[in-house]
Amino acid sequence: MKRITAEDPESRSSDSVADNIAHLARLFPEAFTEGKVNFTVLRELLGDATDEIEEKYGLNWHGKRRARRLALTPSTGTLRPCPEESVEWDSTQNLMIEGDNLEVLKLLQKSYTNKVKFIYIDPPYNTGKDFVYRDNYRDGIRSYLKITGQLDGAGGKLGSNTDASGRFHTNWLNMMYPRLKVARTLLREDGIIAVSIDQEELSNLQKIMDELWGEENRFAILTRRAMHTVRNSSKDFNLHADYLLVYGRNKAWFGESPDRYIRQPQDKSANYPHDEGDGRGPYKLDPLHARNYYTPYRHEFENGVIWEPPKGRYPAYAPDTLTRMERENRIAFERGEPKAKRYLAEVQKGVPPDTVLSPGDVGFNAEGTRELREVLGADKVFPQPKPTRLVRYLLQLANDKDAVVLDFFAGSGTTGHAIMAQNLEDGGKRRYCLVQFPEPIDENNNELQTATEFLESAGKRHNLAELTKERLRRTSASLGTEPATEADLGFRVFKLDSSNLRAWEPDRANMAQSLLDHLDHIKPDRNEEDLFYELLLKLGYDLCVPIERREIAGKRVNAVAGGALLTCLAESIEGPEIDELALGIVAWRDEMDEAGDVTVVFRDSAFEDDVAKTNMTEILGQYGVKDVRSL
Ligand SMILES: C[S@@+](CC[C@H](N)C(=O)[O-])C[C@H]1O[C@@H](n2cnc3c(N)ncnc32)[C@H](O)[C@@H]1O
Structure with a gap:
């Protein structure tokens, strides 16, 4: 039985450096x-493509090299399941993860690399009042737990990145750079990211996106009017706009087929009143003539109608095209006049999006505030949430009703809300994954005036991740009342924490005790479920993978992904239970008819001694289960 320790690759998040070296090799x-x-x-x-010149083009700042290295170091943390804070835990495919997003993104790498279709993020704009996280390069998880008061109870106020700090842009860049770097690895080849920003960091963001994602993968910078009202108090310009930087993981991929090109179908179905129920969908009728096109000609249709363009007009189609259209039943006669059927499905394909967003499509910030007020019944609980309409509009860029959508600066949870609403409207099965820091409420922030009061009355802790979850719960409850809802309105909550496995960090002053403690290398305050989900994450399974559960020999056994992975993480497996459990597992495996190799994982300390472990391995081995491990 192979024992998985905290040092093994199976118990660590993805190792990007090792992956890079393997690619290169x-x-x-x-x-x-x-x-x-x-x-x-x-x-x-590489010949001439290498650059040995010292003065290079690009953006540099203090800490950039460290930020790059930080993106490559694996996380030592885990995500612990919180079913009690979730909605429809058993059936949902959505995730809300509480934690620092850099650690979380690293932890998601094994399970979600090349899975995400669309990322929308709305990071701190760096206004001078924003919380900008300072990463600890030595021990990210420990520092996170300390800051959030989960280590020794202290924690507390985080302070904002003020423009007087002398490191104003540097701090922001150091925070953004590793996150944008890791995020790219999660996107599918045809994936797209849209990042909201205002003019404070626009140029810096564009530079680091160009560097990390490739200038050639930039689609556009979209401009949006964020505020409707004019503040005449501004000294020079009234600043209303914010921007969205849109990049593809690999823009060349979109060029291969025009159908795949980034586009936004607009809902014009009302203008397409006809439908013959032949599967081609709704169409409208357009004249066969245009102001200036083909040389005039006459055409005789099969029903004997002879057509020619009216005086001063020209045929809109070439003669052979018209013949083909007639053959394909693309001509209809309206009060005797032949017309071309214009199918909605075909027209929609060719509308590229505009770089100046129309408020009618995406809404102003005030709309986001109003939506949040409607859901929570409180004002001044979150500064400038985005309107759901903006996210719903952007979802069209992904052009995929099954998209996995990631937002790792979730704020009030607008992206989750938008996805639930959009799925309800179009029957889509988009899934969301949100990440939000349990940022303490800044009592001095005018826009958060009633957040503490609201959370107190809802019986929640006073931080922004609680607000995100509460919005998702209430949105889900209100949308769930719509009739015949099949949309997934649930979400699973996970929280960032240190790994369930103890790393070998002996207390040198008390080596004997350290050795004894390490005999069971699972931390005492962690339960079976914690272990189970860490295993899924580190073995690269989706956190919402289908799981079946059974009691065998009085122990809980989990079958993951139809039986490819079987786990029994019970605290003790004794004497005769070994046979019963092993045979029960084999019988269940046979029942499930899993085609490939099966992996079975136990808790190492569940066995009395090595003999018991060998026993289990041998019985399973006799029935062809060769990959048996312990944690
Ligand atoms: C501008 S807000 C996002 C607003 C959101 N789009 C909405 O509509 O509500 C940025 C959010 O990112 C969160 N945040 C900042 N740094 C973070 C980090 N390191 N990890 C996770 N969340 C973070 C902040 O707490 C804040 O809620």
């Missing part, structure tokens, strides 16, 4: 000697 095996990169050879292989 696959492309250039000759540039590797004994597992190390030989830069002289690599340089030769």
Whole structure:
């Protein structure tokens, strides 16, 4: 039985450096000697493409190199399940994760790499009043737990990044850079990201996005009028606009087929009154003539009608096109006049989105505030939430009703709300994954005046992640009253914490006690479910993967993904239970008819001694279960 320890790859988040080296080695095996990169050879292989000049084009700031390295270090944390704070835990595919988003993104890497279709984020704009997280480069998880008061109860106020700090832009860039770098790995090849920002950090954001995502993958910078009202108090310009930077994971991919190109179908169905029920959908009728097109000609239709363009007009179609249209039943006669059927489905394909967003499509910020007030019944609980209409409009860029959508600066949870509403409207099965820091409420922030009062009355702790969850719960409850709802209105809550597995960090002053403690390397305050979900995450399973559960020999056994992974994380498995459990697991495996190899995982300390473990491994082995591990 192979024991998985905190040092094994199976118990760690994705190792980006190792992945990068493996990619490079696959492309250039000759540039590797004994597992190390030989830069002289690599340089030769890349010829003129290498740049040895010291003064390089690009944006630099203090800490950039460290920020890049930070994106590559694996997380030592885990995500602990919180079914009691969730809605429809058993059936939902949506996620709301409480924690620092950099650690969370790293933890999601194994399970969600190349799975996300659309990322929308609305990070702090760096107004001078925003909380801008300072990463701890040595121990991200410990520092996070300390800051949020989960280590020794202290925690508290985080303070904002003021423009007097002398590191105003630097702090913001150091925070954004590693997050945008890791986020890219989660996107599918045809994935898209849209990032909201205002003029304070627009140029910096564009520079780091160009660097990390590639200038060639930039689709556009969209401009939006965020505020409707004019504040005449401004000294020079009234600042109303904010922007959305839109990049593709790989823009070239979109060019391959025009159908895949980023576009926003507009709902014009009202203008398409006809439908013959032949599967081609609604259509409208357009004249066959235009102001100036083809040389005039006459055409005789099969029903004997002879058509020619009216005086001063020209045929809109070439003669052979018209013949083909007639053959394909694309001509209809309206009061005797032949007309072209224009199908909605075909027209919609060709509308590229505009770079100046219309308030009619995306709404002003005030609309977001109003929506939040309607859901929570309180004002001044969150500063400038975005209108759901904006997110729903952006969802069309993803052009995929099954999209997995990620928002790792979730704020009040607008993205979750927008997805529930959009799925309800169009029958989509989009899934959301939100991440929000349990940021303490800043009592001095005028726009958060009643947040504490609201959370207190709802019986919640006083931080912004509680607000996100409460909005999702209330939105779900109000949308759930709509008749015949099949949309997924639930969400699973997970919280960032240190790993359930103890890393080998001996207390040198008390080595004997450290050794004893390490005999069971699972932390005492963690339960079976914590362990189970850490295992899923570190083995790369979706956190919403289908799970079946059974009692075998009085122990709970989980079958994941139709039986590819079977776990029994009970605290003790004794004597005769070993046989019963092993045979029960084999019988269940046979029943499930899992085609590939099966992995079975137990809790290491559940067995009395090594003999008991060997026993279990051998019985399972006899029935063809070869991959047996313990945690
Ligand atoms: C501008 S708000 C997002 C507003 C959101 N779009 C809405 O409509 O409500 C940015 C959010 O990101 C959160 N945040 C900032 N740093 C974070 C971090 N390191 N991890 C997770 N969330 C973070 C802040 O607490 C804040 O709620």
